[in-house]
Amino acid sequence: MVILDVTVINVAVPVIGRDLGTSLTGIQWITDGYTLVFAGFLLTGGGLGDRLGSRRVFCWGTAVFTVSSAACALAPAAAVLVAARLLEGFGAALIVPGSLALLQQAYPGPVERSRAFGLWGSMAGVAASAGPLLGGLLVSTVGWRWVFLINLPVGAACLSLTLRNVARSPRQVARPLDWPAQAAVVAAAALLTAALNESGRRGWTDPAVLAGLGSAVVAGSAFVVRERLARSPVLPLHLLRSRELSGGAVIGLLFNFGFYGMVFTASLEFQHQRGFSALRTGLALFPAVAMTMFASVLSGRLSRRTGDRPLVVAGMLLAALGLAGWAAAGAEPAYPVLVAPMMAAGFGTSFALTGSTSTVMGAAPASYSGAASALFNTARQIGSATGVALGGSLLAAAAHHTSGLRTSMGVGALAYLAAAVLAWRCVPTGLRER
Known part of the structure; x- marks a missing residue:
């Protein structure tokens, strides 16, 4: 639900804008308000989970997300929809750190934990890539409100299954929440995400972007x-000095930068240059989706034989090769030529997600698992926003759309290569018992 709501809305907002009679600014807030709150409050969600128990905070987040999704679906005006999207983003920020912490709690062994993280990454990859396809299908058949209504049965089932089957989490009740630090994180993440989102429209030298x-x-x-x-710091600085924790977070930032930049620029290419509909664009992106469906699960199974490092490095190199192949494919390549690059990027990103997640979560003590998860996912959100913003800027600044697209793919390939080098230095080779 959380990751799907980042991408599914993109093809729905033009219809929402016409139906609710809102301006371009209102449409941007419907899209970006969720992302801003989600990215800004991730570390707060992780800290609350460590202090109050990850299961409890995860359930709170699921309830908030589900109720706010209903409010989005029933919104009579754009202002109500924006407010509901902001609340939905807060619920998402409580869910994501707790999800990884609960998996780590349920599967303490490294082999089982890698498999669980593989499934987690596979679902996230499928949701991110399937968003445009599902959004186009819903909007063209039953209407945009079902983009949010589909969250209601999923959220109810998630809450019921969690309360029934997931054990209570340990709590660090003696650890107070450092509200000044939390406020600084919220401000930093929200300002950075807002500035990156605006850079695509205003340009990187705009005073508002630079000020942000x-x-x-x-x-x-x-x-x-x-x-x-x-x-009692949110995340002790000695943990941030850990090569595995900080390096794993940067790897997550880089591969999200490459993947989401590719999905964004490819969507614009298919719709604006090739005249594809929203539904056809989702179908055109399906090769990337198909790869994410099993790459993370496969890497989770292979990691007990190879360790995480070879898998992360191999995934990043494969994804880099895919985007480099797109950049070198020529000015206006036929769609079948682009299938292999999209498959390579989707497979490589998901293949590396399991190992990088295990690296970050394994580097932090159990009492800081929520904060470590929040750091990793905040870095990934920043990478996504940066990839989309830079891709949009390159397309807008290029004399010809095709040259901007190829430049964007080349930059994404370099980000993947940088992630491969970093993984060789930071990701451990073998499995470690906690």
Whole structure:
């Protein structure tokens, strides 16, 4: 639900704008408001999970997400829809860190944990890639409100199954929440995401974009200073100095940068340049979806034989080869030529997700599993926003759309190569018992 709602809305917002009579600014807030709150409050969700119990906070998040999805579906006006999307983003920020922490709690052994993380990554990859297809199908058949209504039975089932089958989580009740640090993280993530989103429309040199980026740096610096002084930090700085934890987070940022940049620019290419409908665009992107369906599961099974490092490196190299192949395919390649690059990018990204997730979660003690999960997913959200923003800027600045597209794919390939090099240095080779 959480990842699907990031991408499924993209093909629905033009119809929503016409139905609710909202402006372009209103449409942007319907799309970006969710992402801003989601990215900004991830670390808060992780901290609450560590302190109050991951299962409890996960259930709270599921309830908030489900109720706010109903409010989105029933919204009579754009302002109500925007407010409901903001609340939905907060629910998502409570769900995601708890989901990884609960998997780590349920599967303490490294082999079983890798398989579980593989399934988690596979579902996330399928949801991210299937969003345009599902959104186009729903909008063209039963209407845009069903983009949100489908969350209601899923959310109810998730809450029921979690309460019935997932064990209660340990709580660190003696650890107070560092609200100044939390506020600094929220400000930094929200300002950075907002600036990156606006850069595609305004350009990187626009004063508002530069002010947003500068303010995000100031807020991030304030967080570091606060963590040095706090008696009970959100994420102790000695953990951030861990090569595996910080390196794994940067790898997540880089592969999300490459993958979501590819999906965004490919969607524009198919719709604006080739005249595809929203539904046909979703079908055109299906090769990437098909690969994510099993790549993470496969890497989870292989990791007990090879360890995580070879799988992450191989996945990043394969994805880099795919985007480099797209960039080298020529000015206007036929669609069948692009199938293999999309398959390589989708497979490589999902293949590396399991190992990078295991690296980050294995580097943090159990008492900080929620915070480590939040850090990893915040980095991935920043990577997604950066990939989309840079892809949009390159398309807008290029003299010809095709040259901008090929440049964007080339930059994505370089990001994947950088992730492969970093994985060779930071991801452990063998499985470790916690």
